[in-house]
Amino acid sequence: MIAIQTRNLTKKFKEKTAVDQLNLSIEQGELFSLLGVNGAGKTTTIKMLSCLSKPTSGDAVLLGDSIAANPMAVKQKINVSPQETAVAPNLTVKENLETIAGLYGSGRKEAAKKTKEMIENFELSEVAKSKAKTLSGGWQRRLSIAMALISSPQILFLDEPTLGLDVLARRGLWNIIERLKGKITIILTTHYLEEAEALSDRIAIMAKGRLKSVGTAKELMLNTHTEKFEDAFIALATESEVS
């Protein structure tokens, strides 16, 4: 079943076209990565798909609901772990989770139960009582993903989940993301090519707001006659014409 179908999805900021007639089809349960150099249009795409920004034209249908016609229905099925961390600095890890569960409609008991589950699943117990502002970047990002999942979304957007993390924290998050694979649909953006290659079912490469190519890492290498994914990325992300 299709989780996300975009139809000529376009976003313009005055004369600047940030996303240009994007047509993408993403299967339910897929881990789908959006790659591209700075300014390619990845974050703008995620913002439109998560109903934080309205398309200038075109549409996207997420699990049967249109972002243009029915953004409220879409919002109930999705969640985002954004680039800028979403945690409240003065609340503890536990309080952050309970607050978000409450915001999504859980009563006290239910929020406490969901928080306990998240703390276990995300191995957050050693920091559960620490204020978020005292956590390292890796722990904060882990908390941010747990917060995004506490509403049990069917689609999760992860915008640069491992940006600035050291190699151990990054591998820790990879394990967490790998455990989610197949259970929910995940759209991931990253500048770390090895991350996209290791985690993704399929990868889309964008350049100047346009979709350049979609496929598995292997397919993208085959299509560009390259042996390293980085070379395939460079070939596709820097091509001037749409392929």
Ligand SMILES: Nc1ncnc2c1ncn2[C@@H]1O[C@H](COP(=O)(O)OP(=O)(O)OP(=O)(O)O)[C@@H](O)[C@H]1O
């Ligand atoms: N609010 C805005 N107003 C004007 N231009 C914008 C706005 N948001 C994004 N843009 C422009 O749209 C283009 C796409 O930006 P976007 O942030 O989507 O790219 P990106 O692929 O996510 O880049 P990065 O890898 O740097 O995060 C860029 O040229 C950017 O300057």
